[in-house]
Amino acid sequence: MTPHVTLKLRGFGDLNxxxxxxxxDQVQRNVRSLPPRVDLLCQGGGTGPLHVLIEGWAIRYKTLEDGRRQILSVLIPGDMFDINGHLAKSMDHSIATLTPARVALLADDFLDTARKLHPDLEKLLWCDMHVSSAIQRERSTSLGQRTARERMAHILCELFMRQRSVRLAEGGSCAFHLTxxxxAEALGMTPVYVNRTLQDLRRDGLIQLEQKCLTILDLTRLEATALFDGDYLKICDADGGAGAHKENAHAF
Amino acid sequence: MTPHVTLKLRGFGDLNxxxxxxxxDQVQRNVRSLPPRVDLLCQGGGTGPLHVLIEGWAIRYKTLEDGRRQILSVLIPGDMFDINGHLAKSMDHSIATLTPARVALLADDFLDTARKLHPDLEKLLWCDMHVSSAIQRERSTSLGQRTARERMAHILCELFMRQRSVRLAEGGSCAFHLTxxxxAEALGMTPVYVNRTLQDLRRDGLIQLEQKCLTILDLTRLEATALFDGDYLKICDADGGAGAHKENAHAF
DNA sequence: CGCTCTGTTGACATACTTCAAAATACGTGG
DNA sequence: CCACGTATTTTGAAGTATGTCAACAGAGCG
Structure with missing residues (x-):
């Protein structure tokens, strides 16, 4: 059975x-099993090796001195994190499991070896990082510009799409492990209002969400209410070839 | 005169x-001068080579279909952008100048050459990228968790600190080129409320802001009202040495 | 079967937005 | 250097999306 990382990376380009x-092989060399709701890496603490989430959900989050917490991103199977850990002296955020999870710890020389022996893979790894940044930017845009309802619809679209691209969605349904x-912590709103917003979306026949299972009833309309444009999830194009820049839309 | 990029990178570690x-030399090979308020790179358009902002201010922003716009980050002299342009087939956001600006376009083989001939430099480039991500994360945290007043104080702290680290601040003052x-577009609020928030900060004797010049009157108090912790701007440590991970705060 | 966590509801409060207009600065051409 | 048009800042009054508080109802779990 091919692991989710492979599926994810192959979405960006070919892999021999x-x-x-x-x-x-690398990804099953050193796997840790973790209970739900534990920190893997702590804000202010030391960094770790490159991790790959094999199974379960996790989050990346930041806490303010006074305890307010922002969930920066949701990690699903196939996602990598701390790819540049060796460069940092400490973590500016934390990583925690949400569900029971299995995580692969990659060897310290993984990237170097990939660079030397598997350049096609290395390229896809950078693509993945690039897409992660794009997701982060879209998240900022959501937080800054979208209304509560739009933000909610947007995160649902995103998590559905991301799961679908690693074969974790069945038809219009996928797992959903956020309370x-x-x-609320991810969307910068209040739990009470999250509840009301979800009810709105349900009442409008857009989604169904119960028992950790999300079903999208009308993807087109959900995307429309989210102002969702999935391009940011697939802006990478490892096959496009180096240097083959598309015509550049320079104003000057 | 040493360019701001160098100052910035040297903040992360040594450079021979x-x-x-x-x-x-690379940075002055191909420089373009640009008028204020023009797009260098357009959302949806093609990507470009690695750029370095030599002079002036610019922004990275995203627009929603209906015109709402989120400023993702503010670029000041010494900042690089589109470092992974060659990996992407199109831009998920735009880059525009705010002021008249000078921008260096680096050769397509810049990164490859750096990797081969100047590994110390390559490392600092990744550090820079890593810090950019950290800034982006802090921005998300601001948008999601901080109040308008806190967000405002925070962005002022950040832009002051970043300018100071490339010698662009004199005492408590620095340039400030955002209207x-x-x-408002950067902080996810309304121009009217930006105005009122600024007046609050002024009335409280925290800042002075007029004629494109920001003066921080009481940095300690401003940081306190922002819940600002500048560590995220210097989490990188290229000298720390590969593999020398600090003791890891694993919960398991 | 009781505890704790999660979801749901209602009434009320407020941080922030919206609209609209005046005041001020800014740039440009004459 | 002035005059005019445009962009930016400032002010006031009124509206609303979202937050707060508090209580209750289910679900999951040992």
């Missing part, structure tokens, strides 16, 4: 068989 | 003389 088997309180 | 002169409308 040798690279694929090497990656699959309403966690959703 | 050969790398410094090579960098300084109140732009400030």
């Amino acid at each position: 068989d040798a690279s694929q088997t090497w990656l699959a 309403q309180t966690e959703l | 003389d050969a790398s410094q002169t090579w960098l300084a 109140q409308t732009e400030l």
